[in-house]
Amino acid sequence: MDQNELKELVGKEAVKFIKDGMVVGLGTGSTVKFMVDALGDRVKNEGISIIGVPTSDRTADQARSLGITVKSVDEVDHIDLTIDGADEISSDFQGIKGGGAAHLFEKIVATNSTKVMWIVDESKMVDQLGAFPLPLEVIPYGSTQVYKKLEKEGLHPKFRMDADGKHVLTDSKNYVIDLHLGEINHPHELADYLIKQVGIVEQGLFLDMVNTVIVGRQNGPEVLQ
Ligand code: 5RP
Secondary structure, X not given: OOHHHHXXXXXXXXXXXXXXXXXXXXXXXXXXXXXXXXXXXXXXXXXXXXXXXXXOHHHHHHHHHOOOEEOOHHXXXXXXXXXXXXXXXXXXXXEEOOOOOXXXXXXXHHHOEEEEEEEEXXXXXXXXXXXXXXXXXXXXXXXXXXXXXXXXXXOOEEEOXXXXXXXXXXXXXXXXXXXXXXXXXXXXXXXXXXXXOOOEEEEOXXXXXXXXXXXXXXXXXXXXX
């Protein structure tokens, strides 16, 4: 199986954990896209009724197009389960997210969820976090000053730009700075430092917040808890 097939495999596996009547956080990214497709199939074929709480405009559009009822995080009083992708996951279930520039909304939805599940192909499982650049969502105003400070701290920042050389914008119209760290030895300390910097709205380390990981392996999906 290639990477896309592994993503589809875990997307299909994840929707088995969704029960009729649940409020479900819907993450963002190519793996989640497969999961939302599979959820749409269940809604259509089995008639299950769920409320989806999307973490991006992209996911909201996809869910609506498949007939899934969508509400914002502020319109629900709880979220039973959030299913999301990840860019890197260490063996102790810490992760990096934000490759799709949605980590602010993803973290808001995850921290308001009773349970959080990540779905990934096996290439995302790592011994140590940090090879994947750590995304930061930053307010455009003053972002060059934030960038310079991060550079001075030796954190190897890079603004995320699109193919036309324009800043990639989040759904909140903020910029993204990626930190090219190579390895992250003290994720909690780094997360604390970053979130204290004025102008950084959210950082992409998701620590101590996931209950279940489904890994797409060549011999089938592996559920880790
Ligand atoms: C978006 C994310 C995604 O979940 C993460 O980038 C994984 O994406 P994909 O499933 O496309 O590999 O954090 O902000």
